[in-house]
Amino acid sequence: MSLSGQVLDAQEQPLPYANVILLGESNQEMITGATTDEEGNYRMGNIEPGSYIIRISFIGYTDQELQLDLREDRILDPVKMTEEAETLSEVEITVKKPTLTRQPDRLVFNVQSTALSEGNMMEVVKRTPGILVLGESITVKNATPEFYINDRKVNLSSSDLLQLLEGTAASAIQSVEVITNPSARYDADSGIIVNIVMTKNLVTGYQGSVFGNYIQGVFPKYSGGTTQFLKNKNTSFFLNYNYNHRKINRDNEGFVIYPDDTWTSDINRNTWSQTHTVNFNFDVDFNEYNRLSISSNMQFLPYFKYLTKSRTEITPPTSQPFAFFNATNLSRDLRHNMGFNLDYVHTFKADNSKLMFNAHTTLYDYRRNQEVVNDYFREDGQFRESNAFKTRADQNTSIYTGQIDYSLPFKESGSFEAGAKYSKVFTESGLVQRIIENGFEIIDLDNSDMFDYDEQVYAGYVTFRKEIGDWDLSGGVRAEQTEVEAISASMTNNNTQSYLEWFPNGSIGYKINDNTSLYANYKRSIRRPDFRNLNPFEFFLNDNTVVVGNPALQPVFINNYAVGGSIGKHNFEVYFRQEDGKIFELPVQDNDENIIRYTPINFDV
Known part of the structure; x- marks a missing residue:
């Protein structure tokens, strides 16, 4: 089924960029959503028949909710939003x-x-x-x-x-x-x-704040932190620290239809986490033409616990040697991600052009200890058998980039830019699975693996922008040479890729008058499969559900087209995106072994 409609503001004019969310009526679980276009229109498709709640929101307006029973394609009446207003006796708040x-x-x-x-x-x-x-x-x-x-x-x-x-x-x-x-x-x-x-703090001196937040839901969530600004004549410093403590509970149902039976699961998921986040920026102005900046975004998770419990019943129960089973998956993570940037900007006095240098590194470390227990029962509820295993997964990732850019403003309206960049991603991963039999742990060599991933990209670009009368023209091209090598202990051959691709983009705009304008855009881009998708590890969520990467994935190439404009306060845009080889994570059903494998694949329409 499909659902469409229009959202209007308080003056009954189209309201673009409003969020329209479709919720299940019984549990208010998010089903799908859309954002209104320039004419305030929205459309959602692939909706199952049922009872739903539509929630519409936009900053500065009161949320609107509608209940509906969807049995066929429907076009709803326009929804008029109401501006938020709050009145306090004898108090005026701006x-x-x-x-x-x-x-x-x-x-x-x-x-x-x-x-x-x-x-x-x-x-x-x-x-x-x-x-x-x-x-x-x-x-x-x-x-x-x-x-x-x-x-x-x-x-x-x-x-x-x-x-x-x-x-x-x-x-x-x-x-x-x-x-x-x-x-x-x-x-x-x-x-x-x-x-x-x-x-950034534009005023010389010191400013600081301390903040806290507490939310009571099914479980409490709370956070606290501090923000600090310090600036003098030539230097400025910014620091933000935040601690976040939370627990999240989710319930859902799932089913798998095999040729001889149907497996129905009730699943409960709980997540506990403690997160420390640190951001800082330090600027030094040597003079009005030279600036040095050091910045960082860091995240530390010393505690992350993920517990999943499920009960799966098989219908008819006589099709398998067991009628139902309970699965428990407990994971404990320890990870950190630290990113650092070093920037230097030199401004040439003669023509106000700029030469910019950037060096960046990201260091990511991840460890997971997983324990899985599956208990199987007969139709009469008698215990039949148990299967248990432990998994240790480790990952270390280093990302290094270096970039140089040159920007030249034209004396008349316009600019020219050119630059080059080198980036390297290197990842080492290991997975060890141990079967538990009679209280002893035995390494499962068939489900243990090692994986190394090395990606290097060499890039260069030129871009320009120029205003000629009522016309606004911009365009550019970027070239990227990509070298990839992936090595796995379970693969007989290494996965290597080497390709050079060109990525043009352009935009043209025309101002008809002060209230009317038109534009058209084009851009070609790429989405490379990352090491997570290429990693061939088989990661078992339970005995019958496996997540596995695909070393044969190829990059996705995307062509973006857009045409739009504005008439007074009204904006409109029509866009089209073509993706060659889009990556989807699909469940692959093994009817012989009763296993579902989630794996990413390239898909061409």
């Missing part, structure tokens, strides 16, 4: 509202000194127009964006990124930029970028 600014290649959401700055980064991201957050998934225009902080890429997995966003205070944020058409200066794998711009 609050600065966040502002939204559209630029040719991005949306800029300014949140400094607003009510949003009282929470954490994740709360700001959820409220940013154009960004849709569903559970642990963050999307922009149905694509997963790359995250940058102060124009520097954040090298984190999706789960670690969420930890970072939830563990960093929003008081340190100046704005959030949703860059839908990044220039050739950015890496080719940055199709859409969310750049978080941190605030």
Whole structure:
């Protein structure tokens, strides 16, 4: 089934970038979602028949909820949003509202000194127009964006990124930029970028704050930290520290249909975590033409516990030697991620051009100890047998990059940029599984492995922008030579890849008058499979569910097209994205062994 409609503001004008979330009526679990386009329209497809709740939200407006029973494709009546208003007797409170600014290649959401700055980064991201957050998934225009902080890429997995966003205070944020058409200066794998711009202290002296937060849900969550600013004539220092303690509980159901029977599971998941997040930035202005900056984003998880309990019943029970089984999966993680940047900027006095150098390193260390127990029972409830094993997984990753950029502003409106970059990713991983028999641990050689991954990328780019009368032209091209070598103890041949690819992008805009303008954009980008997807380790969640990588994955090439414009206060855009070889994680069902293997594959339509 499909569901579509329109969202209007208080003046009954189309409201773009509002979040529309579809929830299950019984448990209010998030099913799917969408972001309204420039005309306030939204559409959601592939929805099962049932009863649902629609929740519509946008910053500065009261959330709207609608109940509906979906039995066929439906187009809902327009929903009019109501501006938030609060009146206190004999008290007048003035609050600065966040502002939204559209630029040719991005949306800029300014949140400094607003009510949003009282929470954490994740709360700001959820409220940013154009960004849709569903559970642990963050999307922009149905694509997963790359995250940058102060124009520097954040090298984190999706789960670690969420930890970072939830563990960093929003008081340190100046704005959030949703860059839908990044220039050739950015890496080719940055199709859409969310750049978080941190605030800087412009006033000489010291400022500091201490904050805390407590949320009582099913389980309590609490956090605390401090933000410090210090500036004198030539130097400035910023420090943010945050501690986050939380427990999360989730319940869900699942089923697998085999040829002779159906397996139905009730699953309970609990996560405990303690996270320390540290961000700092140190700037030195030697003079008005030379600046040195040192910055870091660090995350430490000394305690992370993940417990999954499930009960699986088999129908009909006579099809297997057991009728149901209980599975317990307990994992304890210890990990840290430390990223450091060294930047130097020299401004030439003659033409105000800039020469910029950047060196970056990320050090990531991960350890997991896993214990799995599966107890099997007959139809009459009598215990039949038990199977147990332990797993130790280790991963060490080092990322090194070096970049040089040159920027030349034209005397008339426009600019020219050129640069080069080298990056290296090296990962060492190990997995040891031990079977527990009669109280003794025996190494399972068939399910133990080692994996080394080495990726090097050599890149160069040129880009320009020029305004000619009412026309605004920009374009560029980036070339990237990629060298990959993956070595696994379980593979007979090493996985090597070597390819040179070109990534052009361009934009053209035309201003018809002060209230009307048009534009068109094009960009080619890449999504490389990372070492997590290529890693051939078989990681057992229980006896019948396995997560395994795919060493044969190939990079995905993406062509992005967009045409849009503005008429007065109304904006519109139509975009098309073509992905060659898109990667999906699919469940592969083994009917002979009754095993589900989740593995990523390239998929061409």
